[in-house]
Amino acid sequence: MAKLVNxxxxxxxxxxxxxxxxxxxxxxxxxxxxxMVRRFIEVVKENKKRRAAVEQKLAQAMNRxxxxxxxxxxxxVTEALLYPIRTAKVRTDLRNIMSVETPTFRLLDNxxxxxxxxGFAFSSSELDGAVLDLAALLPDxxxxxxxxxxxNMLADxxxxxxxxxxxxxxxxxxxxxxxxxxITMKLEENERGNQTRLMxxxxxxxxxxEEEQPQAPTA
Amino acid sequence: MAEQIKIAxxxxxxxxxxxxxxxxxxxxxxxxxxxxxxxxxLAREGAAIIYITEQAMVKIPEAVEKYKTVPFxxxxxxxxxxGSLGLGMKGIRDNIEKAIGADLLFEQEGNx
Numbered sequence: 153m154a155k156l157v158n159x160x161x162x163x164x165x166x167x168x169x170x171x172x173x174x175x176x177x178x179x180x181x182x183x184x185x186x187x188m189v190r191r192f193i194e195v196v197k198e199n200k201k202r203r204a205a206v207e208q209k210l211a212q213a214m215n216r217x218x219x220x221x222x223x224x225x226x227x228x229v230t231e232a233l234l235y236p237i238r239t240a241k242v243r244t245d246l247r248n249i250m251s252v253e254t255p256t257f258r259l260l261d262n263x264x265x266x267x268x269x270x271g272f273a274f275s276s277s278e279l280d281g282a283v284l285d286l287a288a289l290l291p292d293x294x295x296x297x298x299x300x301x302x303x304n305m306l307a308d309x310x311x312x313x314x315x316x317x318x319x320x321x322x323x324x325x326x327x328x329x330x331x332x333x334x335i336t337m338k339l340e341e342n343e344r345g346n347q348t349r350l351m352x353x354x355x356x357x358x359x360x361x362e363e364e365q366p367q368a369p370t371a
Numbered sequence: 372m373a374e375q376i377k378i379a380x381x382x383x384x385x386x387x388x389x390x391x392x393x394x395x396x397x398x399x400x401x402x403x404x405x406x407x408x409x410x411x412x413l414a415r416e417g418a419a420i421i422y423i424t425e426q427a428m429v430k431i432p433e434a435v436e437k438y439k440t441v442p443f444x445x446x447x448x449x450x451x452x453x454g455s456l457g458l459g460m461k462g463i464r465d466n467i468e469k470a471i472g473a474d475l476l477f478e479q480e481g482n483x
Contacts, residue, residue: 207459210450233388233389255445290393
C-alpha cells in the first residue's frame with residue numbers, strides 16, 4: 153500500500169518531480185548495468201582462460217619441485233631456496249571501469265633474465281627446472297591476479313547496481329505513481345465537492361430571492 | 372600513484388617454499404588463525420597481491436570476503452603441492468552467477 157501523503161497541490165508537484173528524477177536514474181543505472189555486464193563477460197572469459205593455463209603450469213612446476221625434493225632432501229632444498237637474490241615487486245595503479253576502481257599490476261623487471269639464487273654444485277636439475285618454470289609463470293600469475301580482482305569487483309558492483317535498478321523499478325517508481333494517482337483523485341474529488349456545494353448555494357440563494365419577491369414571478 | 376609493492380604467498384610449507392626463490396615474500400601457515408593473521412598482516416603492510424593456496428583459503432572465508440571488494444590486496448587462490456581443489460574456477464563461476472544471475476555462459480564452455 154502507498155504511504156499516506158498529504159493530498160495537496162504542493163505535494164503533487166514535489167512527487168512528480170521526484171518521479172521524473174527516479175525514472176531518469178533508473179534508465180541511467182540500467183545502462184550502467186548493461187555496460188558493466190558486457191565488460192564483465194569480457195573480463196571473466198579472459199580470467200577463465202588465464203586461470204586454466206596458470207593452474208596447469210603451476211601443477212607442473214610443483215611436480216618438478218617434489219621430484220627435486222625427493223632427489224636432494226628437504227634440508228638441502230630449503231637451504232638452496234633460503235636466500236632470494238632479488239625481490240619480486242609490482243607496480244600498482246588504479247583503472248576506472250564504469251566508475252569501479254580496479255587495480256592494475258605490472259611486474260617490475262629488475263634487469264634481464266632470471267638467475268637461480270643458488271649454486272649448481274649441490275642442487276638437482278629438477279630444482280632448476282621448477283624454479284625457472286615458476287619464474288616464467290610469474291608474469292602470467294600477476295596478470296591473473298589483475299583480471300581476477302577486476303572480475304571480483306565488477307561482479308560485486310553489478311550486483312549492487314542491479315539491486316538499485318530493481319528497487320527503483322519495482323518499489324520506488326510504482327509507489328510514487330500510486331501516490332500521485334491518489335493525490336490527483338483526491339484533488340479532483342475535492343474539486344467536484346466544491347462544484348456541487350457552489351451549485352447548491354446558488355440554488356439556495358435563488359430560492360431565497362424568490363421568497364423575498366414572490367409578487368414578480370414574471371419569468 | 373604508482374608504487375612498488377610486494378607480492379606475497381601464504382600456505383603450507385611444502386607448497387610455498389618454492390616461491391621464495393623468486394623473491395616473493397613467503398609465509399608458512401597451516402592453522403586457520405595463523406593464516407588469517409598472516410593475511411591481515413600482509414594487507415596492512417601493503418602487499419598488492421597475496422597468493423594463497425586453496426587449501427588455506429577454505430579455512431579463512433571471512434578474511435577473503437573482507438578483501439574481496441577493495442582494490443588492494445588481491446587475494447588469489449592457487450593450487451598447492453597436492454593439486455587443485457577447483458576453488459579458483461569455482462570463484463570465477465560464483466562471480467558470473469553473482470553478476471549475471473545465471474551460469475549459462477560458463478557451463479556451456481565448461482562442458483565442451
